[in-house]
Amino acid sequence: MNDTKRKPLNIVIIGIGGVGSALAYKLGRFCQFLHGYETTICLIDGDTYENKNAERQVFPRIGNKAEVTAQEASGQFDHVTFVPFGEFLTPDNIDFYLMEGQIILLCVDNNKTKRLVDEHVSAMENVALLSGGNDLTDGSVQLYLRRSGQNRTASLSEMHEEIAHPKDKSPHEMSCEEKAAESEPQLFFANDMVSTLICQVLWNLVTNPEYAEHPLFGEWYFNMKTGRIVPFPRPPSPKPQGA
Amino acid sequence: MATHTEADLQNKSLLKLRQLFTEITGNEFDNGMDKPALVQAILVQQKRQVEPAPAPAPTRRIRNKPPTTPATDPENNPVDEENALVTVTCGSHPPTQLSLAGKTIGTVRRELSQALNITTSMRARVNGSEVNDNYVLEGGVILEFVQPAGDKA
Numbered sequence: 001m002n003d004t005k006r007k008p009l010n011i012v013i014i015g016i017g018g019v020g021s022a023l024a025y026k027l028g029r030f031c032q033f034l035h036g037y038e039t040t041i042c043l044i045d046g047d048t049y050e051n052k053n054a055e056r057q058v059f060p061r062i063g064n065k066a067e068v069t070a071q072e073a074s075g076q077f078d079h080v081t082f083v084p085f086g087e088f089l090t091p092d093n094i095d096f097y098l099m100e101g102q103i104i105l106l107c108v109d110n111n112k113t114k115r116l117v118d119e120h121v122s123a124m125e126n127v128a129l130l131s132g133g134n135d136l137t138d139g140s141v142q143l144y145l146r147r148s149g150q151n152r153t154a155s156l157s158e159m160h161e162e163i164a165h166p167k168d169k170s171p172h173e174m175s176c177e178e179k180a181a182e183s184e185p186q187l188f189f190a191n192d193m194v195s196t197l198i199c200q201v202l203w204n205l206v207t208n209p210e211y212a213e214h215p216l217f218g219e220w221y222f223n224m225k226t227g228r229i230v231p232f233p234r235p236p237s238p239k240p241q242g243a
Numbered sequence: 244m245a246t247h248t249e250a251d252l253q254n255k256s257l258l259k260l261r262q263l264f265t266e267i268t269g270n271e272f273d274n275g276m277d278k279p280a281l282v283q284a285i286l287v288q289q290k291r292q293v294e295p296a297p298a299p300a301p302t303r304r305i306r307n308k309p310p311t312t313p314a315t316d317p318e319n320n321p322v323d324e325e326n327a328l329v330t331v332t333c334g335s336h337p338p339t340q341l342s343l344a345g346k347t348i349g350t351v352r353r354e355l356s357q358a359l360n361i362t363t364s365m366r367a368r369v370n371g372s373e374v375n376d377n378y379v380l381e382g383g384v385i386l387e388f389v390q391p392a393g394d395k396a
Contacts, residue, residue, distance in 0.1 A: 019396040107396040114392075133393030138335060140393045161366055162391050186395050194393065221390060223335035230335045232387070235371055 009037040009206065010102045014089055014117065016045040016065035018056040018191030019132055019198075020107035024069050025058075026199050028077035034206070040081045043070050044097060046088035046171065056188040088172040089113055094120050098127075103205060105198055106131040111166035112173075118144065118156040118163060125149045128205055128212075131156055132198050134190035138223040141197040142234070143215060151236035153218035158237040193222055197229070246289055252282040260285065267292070268341075276337065283358035284339070291342045326382040333359040334390030343386070349376030351386065361388045 011027060013020045024043060031039035043066040049059045059068050070084035089097060089108075098104060098120055106117050106129060114131055121129045121144060129144040142159065145152040157164040171179065197220050204211040218234025252260060260281040267288045276284070327344035331351070336359050343351055348367045355361055365388040367374050380386065 015396055017396045109395045111394065131392065133396050135393055135395060138393065140334075140390070142392060156392070159366075159389055160392050161364060161389075162394075184395060190393075191396070194396070221335040226335065228335045228337065230332070230337070232332070233371070237371070237373065 006036055006038040008101075009034070009039045010042075010099070011039065011105065011202075012042045012044065012097065012102050013105045013107060014044045014097075014113070015106065015108035016043050016047070016069050017053075017107060017109065018186060018188065019134070019194045020045065020105070021057045021059070021065065021069050022192055022195035023105055023107065023198060024073045024082070025076070026195060027202070028073045028080050028082070030199070030203070031080045032077040033079075037206075038081075039079070040083060041073075042083045042085060042097065044085045044087070044089055046086060052183075056186060056191055088170065089116065090170065090172050091116060098124075100124055101126055102128075103202060104129045105202070107133075107194075107198075108171075109133065110168045110170055111163045112168055112170045114156055114163045115166050116170070121146065122151075122155055129156070130198050130201055132194040134186065134194050136185060136187060137190060137225050138221070139190055139194050140219060140221045141194060141201065142219045143201055144218075145212075145215060147213055152213065153215060154234040154237050159219065159234060187224075189224060193224065197222065246293065247285065249282060249286060252285055253278075257281070264288070280336075280358040283355065284341070287341065287354050287358070328382055329380050330385045331355065331359065331388075332385065333361055333365070333388040336360075338385075343380050344382040346380055347376060348374055348378045348380070348386070351380065352376065352388070359388065360390075365389055365391070 009031065013023055016024065024041065027041060031037065031041070045065040047065050049057070049062050049065055049068055053059065060072055061068060064086040066084035066086050070082035074082045085097065087093065094116060098117070104117065104121065104127065106114060108114060117129065121127050124146055125148060127146050130141060131144070132141040133139055142156055143153055144155050169178070204215070216233065217231035219232045220229055222229045255263070257278050260278060264281055264285050267285060327342040328340045329343040330338050330340050331343070332338045352361050352363070352367070368387045368389060369378065369380070369384050
């Protein structure tokens with residue numbers, strides 16, 4: 001393959017938990033065999049793998065989640081460049097990590113970081129933000145797409161009150177005790193479902209130019225108990241009514 | 244048609260409830276609707292059928308578009324069931340058509356809270372536009388109660 005003709009594909013995964021770590025390996029495999037692209041996957045997380053994570057995540061050793069995952073994934077997918085950043089995303093470093101043209105995969109468990117990224121993206125020209133999360137047996141994925149400085153789908157805050165006005169803290173603001181108290185039971189399958197839905201959207205963005213400009217849907221909800229996935233169009237919001 | 248009480252409905256099988264709902268509404272429901280949701284939906288439909296046409300809304304606020312027909316007195320002009328249908332969605336629940344025209348968002352939120360797991364904090368959107376709880380529904384629109392995004396990862 002002629003390397004000079006390969007286009008850059010810059011993916012950023014924020015949060016290397018059950019969803020983010022699954023994404024690193026799935027996207028590593030996809031990008032390893034994706035012709036015509038030079039892929040870089042940045043992994044951002046300040047958290048450390050602990051034994052309790054083994055229920056939902058694969059990691060060969062204890063250590064920073066971004067660094068351990070990048071090292072492990074690099075060994076499996078040598079055509080993809082994995083770049084770890086072992087710190088949490090904050091207002092102070094977001095300009096350094098998030099840039100034009102990226103596909104940003106937001107896999108965090110706090111609304112404050114979602115709001116931070118959502119606001120940052122809203123000032124960018126060309127970017128795709130995919131945010132995914134789950135509860136025990138259900139969850140959702142939202143696509144916030146901007147092209148030529150315009151919203152092509154609604155932002156996270158436009159759709160979600162809890163993200164527009166977060167009541168929680170970012171991990172960099174929390175003590176160890178607070179982080180430990182945050183832990184709630186999760187199913188590996190729910191994490192995996194979120195990551196698969198994100199992959200589905202990302203695949204469309206990368207391989208379908210029409211979809212990358214005008215996606216039909218902007219949010220997907222799933223429920224493992226009913227086996228249902230429901231997509232919703234999310235056109236950029238008109239002015240609120242009845243307010 | 245016989246009116247069923249909540250206790251009657253609770254004693255029926257899921258299959259029977261599905262048949263009953265289809266009979267009452269003409270809507271086909273898939274397997275995703277669980278028993279409490281079906282019971283609630285049947286009760287809502289029954290109430291709609293035995294009640295007189297909805298009274299004029301006390302606080303008719305901003306609409307998506309101006310009405311295309313002259314205003315009529317709903318007391319004397321019962322809402323045509325076909326034209327009163329509103330498609331309601333919430334999260335992964337299947338989109339459902341219910342006769343809700345003339346009701347406020349707040350009323351629908353209360354009536355369907357159990358069936359669709361709607362909470363007071365969920366934003367309501369009609370045809371994609373955010374509306375408040377005083378907004379009065381018209382037939383033919385799509386009403387979504389926006390389920391919060393999954394919050395763990």
